[in-house]
Amino acid sequence: MLQTIKPFHAGSRNRCEIAVRCLLGASMLWLSPLAARPQSSNSQTPLTNPPPRPASVLLPAANRFPDANDQMEMRDQQSKSQNFAKANAERKKQIADDTTRLLKMAADLKEEVEKTSKDTLSLSVIRKADEIERLAHSVKEKMKLSAGGS
Numbered sequence: 001m002l003q004t005i006k007p008f009h010a011g012s013r014n015r016c017e018i019a020v021r022c023l024l025g026a027s028m029l030w031l032s033p034l035a036a037r038p039q040s041s042n043s044q045t046p047l048t049n050p051p052p053r054p055a056s057v058l059l060p061a062a063n064r065f066p067d068a069n070d071q072m073e074m075r076d077q078q079s080k081s082q083n084f085a086k087a088n089a090e091r092k093k094q095i096a097d098d099t100t101r102l103l104k105m106a107a108d109l110k111e112e113v114e115k116t117s118k119d120t121l122s123l124s125v126i127r128k129a130d131e132i133e134r135l136a137h138s139v140k141e142k143m144k145l146s147a148g149g150s
Contacts, residue, residue, distance in 0.1 A: 109125065
């Protein structure tokens with residue numbers, strides 16, 4: 001009783017064919033819903049933004065009257081803006097006064113420099129020049145400031 005033994009590759013071929021057919025069948029089942037969907041230009045896609053509301057429709061929050069907290073917050077904002085306006089006006093007045101004083105000091109310094117000789121400067125002239133420099137720096141810093149502004 002001799003039995004013929006089939007070569008190993010012949011059996012594996014049948015197994016490979018079965019595996020390939022199973023994979024093809026599974027992929028067909030998996031892809032069939034995509035193929036069945038109609039491909040129209042009006043296909044609905046998920047919207048990331050809600051549709052715009054008409055201008056005549058107001059949100060409920062916009063229609064309500066301000067409560068005590070909202071009123072207090074509005075008063076605080078008004079007082080802050082008034083305080084900012086006052087501080088800004090005071091700063092502008094100080095800058096104008098300092099600029100006027102700076103102009104007068106510069107004119108006085110010019111007169112004293114013209115009175116001195118070509119090769120020498122008096123100690124008072126040097127002091128006035130230093131004072132003018134400090135005042136000019138102060139005016140420059142005040143111009144940079146903005147009380148509560150951006």
